[in-house]
Amino acid sequence: MTAFDALMAYQRETSALAQVAGRLGWDQETMMPRGAAGQRGLEMAAMESILHARRSAPQVGEWLETAAANDPADAAQIREIRRAFERANKVPADLAKRIAQVTSEAQGKWAAARAAEDVAAFLPVLDEVVALKREEGAALAKGGDLYDAMLDDYEPGTTGAQIAAMFDAMRPRLVALRAAVLERPKAEGVSGRFDEAAQMMLSRDLAQTFGYDLNRGRVDKAVHPFSSGSGSDVRITTRTSPTDPFNCIYSTIHEVGHAAYEQGIDPAYALTPLGQGVSMGVHESQSRIYENQIGRSRAFAGWLFGRMNAVFGDIGIADADAFYAAVNSVENGYIRTEADEVQYNLHIMLRFDLERSLMSGDLQVPDLEAAWNDRFAADFGYAVDRPSNGCLQDVHWSVGLFGYFPTYSLGNVYAGCLNQALRAAVPDLDAQLAEGDTSGATGWLRENLQRHGGLYAPREVIKRASGMEPSEAPLLGYLETKFSDIYSL
Template sequence: MANPNDTFTKLCDHARQTGLLTSTIGILNWDEETYLPRDGRAHRAEQTALLAGMVHQRQTAAEVGGWLAELKESPLAADPHSTEGCVIRQLGRQYDKKTKLPQKLVEELTRTASLAQQAWVDARKADDFTAFQPWLERTIDLKQQEAAAVGVTDVAYDALLDDYEPGESTANVAQVLSGLREQLTPLVEQIVESKHKAPREILSRSYPVDKQAEFGKQAAAAIGFDFNAGRLDVTAHPFCGGGGPRDVRLTTRYDANEFAGGFFSILHEAGHGIYEQGLPADQFGLPTGEAVSLGIHESQSRMWENLVGRSRAYWEHTLPELQGAFESARGVGLDEFYFAVNDSRPSLIRTESDEATYNLHIIVRFELEQALLSGDLPAADLPSAWNEKYQQYLGVTPPSSADGAMQDVHWSAGLYGYFPTYALGNLYAAQFFDQAEADLGDLDDHFRRGEFTPLRDWLRRNIHQHGQRYSAAELVERVTGKPLSHEPLMRRLRAKFAELYDLP
């Protein structure tokens, strides 16, 4: 019988090499969304499809199954949270799932995602949903095939949700979001009815794009993003990607007459990037060097964007720097600016929505993509269904598909099951932040002095360094001593917006 340690080494070497291939796809995807010439899209689709097929072959190789079968019965798997136990458990889980997917389907999913994303960009610019509809229908068909092949439960959506939030169920997420909506809706109604209105025009003055880029980069560096191991570029839809913990690519978009969109996207993506840079670099390619779930990942971005970046204490420190960089911000008082960046109103665009309304945007998408995948909602009817839900939940109706059903890249990219992780991330973020404050003292005192390292280091110790040793639910309870709850988030939202809008 082979020595388990030797077998484990073979498994890890194989996984690391697979990780290198996967990271190469990551760089190609980043390039596609930033600098790739328009006419290079079809060729890029073939490149990424080929690499995706190679990755799938490696992940499902018979020798991997043999190594895992041997290791699962060895002492190395005894402690599921040890390095060895985590690697064996998580790679075994991945193997079981990947072996159910035909390689041709994996390649076609990748190829279609690449082409569909370009079709989405063009259709959104032209506000032409009918041009995008065939790609949407093709993507839905492929994701239905994927869900059927994986078959986690008899609910197709569970198979796709599991890719992003392992172990989570559609039913549980629906229950969580329903409870959150019940408490958010009356808060949003109170805000809408308030006579107090944020001085939003402060953020719509002239903010030259070149200065926004420089200021945003400085802000990302200040909260802990390492630009020696990353960069910042422009894209149609902001994201964080790259090739590993020492090569993290942030993207954003700018508007010369809209400061908040670009700036807070940078803080948001920098939060993702700080997580990526905080993962153990020596564990690259292994589960111990990868994020536990997208909900936890999103908790890091939302924490830096909202709990830090939209706090009064942050702007006590940062507003003078902003006024030094932009003439249009000079003479603006702290109270005015703080209210402006926390303006709350029902809006059309998810990425530009405020803390109070954001999760309502997620609920719309969560419900619609379930209906698309089940076949209850034909793709052709998506724009009208989208508009109906926006009117129902937010009281607004998109004037176009570009600001409605085509505003997000996720469905063209085949990322079904992804959206709920945004809402879970908000819940995780608030609960982690409360614990960080309990451990570190009043975080506002740190922010007023421009000190962000204590929070970043706390996150690295308690969240980043663990990789996938613990499930998201286990990690929350391990860090905070409590299961996930919506109360920390709702408590913060009520306190902040009651003060700003003079609510009872």
């Protein structure tokens, strides 16, 4: 057996165990009895400990020294295994353990503080998290930029400076577009009550409409929708609200985008590092293009309007044009996860600047709330009314996810590039979508992006699929055109 074969045999087992750990997370959010939370924490910690030991195992280092690649796929496998090996060995086991413990505690304190609208109850433990993450960042960066080292966990090869430049180009145009749209009359919304079982049936139908393979997945409810798993077991979740059916519909389509990426990967890569989405940003590009550029297009919205009338009867919206406006409604709001396409990236820019300052030391945790509120007022034009609408709204920082937020905007930007190329490649796309046929879009995405899994680096796979260097320009152009049309600017 060659070193490469030995490395891959070991890695396949590690990847299988990672799938098991991931499914524990799925179970926790969908099926687990409430009283099992304590035991579950110990089970998860035991799995993480096994995975860390395998990723950092000395024998992996030895195999890596002599493993030889026969083709680009082998080379990519080695690249990804080496990345995980080096990362696991850079962070001292004791530090990793302390981060796991403190973030577990911090998540609980964050949830309690958010419920109590009590920022002061959260900041001390957040201070600990920030200190530990800076320590980890220093270990990972080895003299380089802390924040870049963190970003590398989620979006390998992208730097904070690149993100900052991208946001500098986006902000003025988005601020201007937002201001113009908000001067116009509001779109009408749905009215009535929507049976939740019917919503879940529609959710499963829509998932299949977007090519989701239920033979290799399933749809359940969760408080915060997510997609989970790789290979032949990729599960999604959605949620229902009796008065807002769009929540269920667009959560489903979003998660199907993530799941379609995983389900679309070349089966030859299953249970290897290439058998999963290559980065958070590329993953988000799939969820966003499914949800927005396809799912919120005028053509598809027209078809969906008919489906909703068929399922629910009168939904309080007069015609397809009004429906299109309703699913693209732009309104003031505090919450990132409820934001529309125009305002979403402004929420991310705020978090990016604040978390980068926390990591550089320019911003101290005790000053976080004031910094958040000042920035929010400056960008959105009104004051944060309570912490759960402000700096306590997201779970991310409590669990140590620094460097994660910008990947949401990168996903939007990548989706803009892909959408431009998709529309050039499939000229009659709108005619297909108007019939509820997404196969032209999803087939193109599968062929040009999804099937590659982790084969190409993030920017490389976007460049190959879209034929251009990733840029914010297509997204901005798409948003300006779309919302000028909807709001008659």
